[in-house]
Amino acid sequence: MGEQDDSGLTRIQRRNRELILEGALTVFSNSGFRGATIDQIAGEAGLSKPNVLYYFASKDEIHKTLLTTLLDMWLAPLSNIDPEGEPLQEVLDYVAAKLRMSRQYPRESRLFAYEILRGAPHLTEILGGRLRGTVEDAVAILQDWMQSGRLRNVEPHHLIFSIWAMTQHYADFEVQVRAVLGKGHDPFSEAQEFLDDLYRRLLSP
Amino acid sequence: MGEQDDSGLTRIQRRNRELILEGALTVFSNSGFRGATIDQIAGEAGLSKPNVLYYFASKDEIHKTLLTTLLDMWLAPLSNIDPEGEPLQEVLDYVAAKLRMSRQYPRESRLFAYEILRGAPHLTEILGGRLRGTVEDAVAILQDWMQSGRLRNVEPHHLIFSIWAMTQHYADFEVQVRAVLGKGHDPFSEAQEFLDDLYRRLLSP
DNA sequence: CCTGATCCTGACTCTTTGGTCAATAATTGG
């Protein structure tokens, strides 16, 4: 994940930085940036507060490091869309991959959700830069498929937004989803079925 | 909106409470609960901090009042689904209404998004109570339509989730949407077209 | 097993911020 610069790091540095980022992910994704405290992060990581600040200059730096480190992993599935693949199946695979990530990495999903909600102070350049580029690549592929009639014609940007919205909803708003569904439901596997049907219907030529 | 108890309130009280809630909505929806300060709220409302605390006992009470006051308005469209109406059109109208609310009341959308993200400490009873009830009513109507073959059969809870996710996405993640689309787009009217097509496809029997 | 570099922490500072309060100003009803 991300541009690791583990080169000049000792074993202890590597381990402790990892512990801190892991703890920070839990804390930031639960409480947001402003709601998180270095003490909580330290507690989660099993280190003292000054020790955390020995490895990262500030709370802000921890946060920024987390975001940039996780962004690649978060966007990867979009780049995995194969222009040579079967169009509908490629999209359905992307949806499934994103939904799986919401289930498996809800903390990451919430971390980004908080950041975008805030207006993305740390991500502004990235949003208009790398993210936009990645999306445009995918859009180009989709448009090609649509023009050749192998996929039904819809606005590709909004198609991608819809996939993001629907899949991340199950991570970001999980308490609401569970409260509304009540006991005895597996939101994610139900969602998988629902979304598979939805995008099949929407995109079958 | 909500159960107003304006009975024993003077003119000044009504006006200032309104100013405070209005300012608080702006501040909370931008920064979240922990990120907001009473000073900011006071500034937004054009009052002094002690004066704000003269009308509300605490920051928490302002927040709770806002949430409960706005919840009714936020859920209203769901209760407006007419069992006697034309099924597909009723759903499309609901989608359009929700999207219109995202455009017109993005602050409310973000306020709730922040709260759910946090785990909804203030809303837990409501989520499993009133919200769940409202959803179940709508689900019953949808199920009826589906059983009588006037609407295609999909899981109604997840249909509702999908509508929430897609429409609120444009308010909650607006900076991302705009960054990805670039200049010269009207996200909301494009979304309206996209969603109309999507749900038409999904639900036409 | 010694030494320099790395690692760790208790105790501290400084700022922010939620909230209080006594004193003052408006307002209102008689």
Place this chain on the structure above:
DNA sequence: CCAATTATTGACCAAAGAGTCAGGATCAGG
């Protein structure tokens, strides 16, 4: 126009939390 009630605020307090630092512990390489 005069109490009595309501509204407003400057000055303050206490707690929380980000970040510092001097000194002690640990470790790695020779």
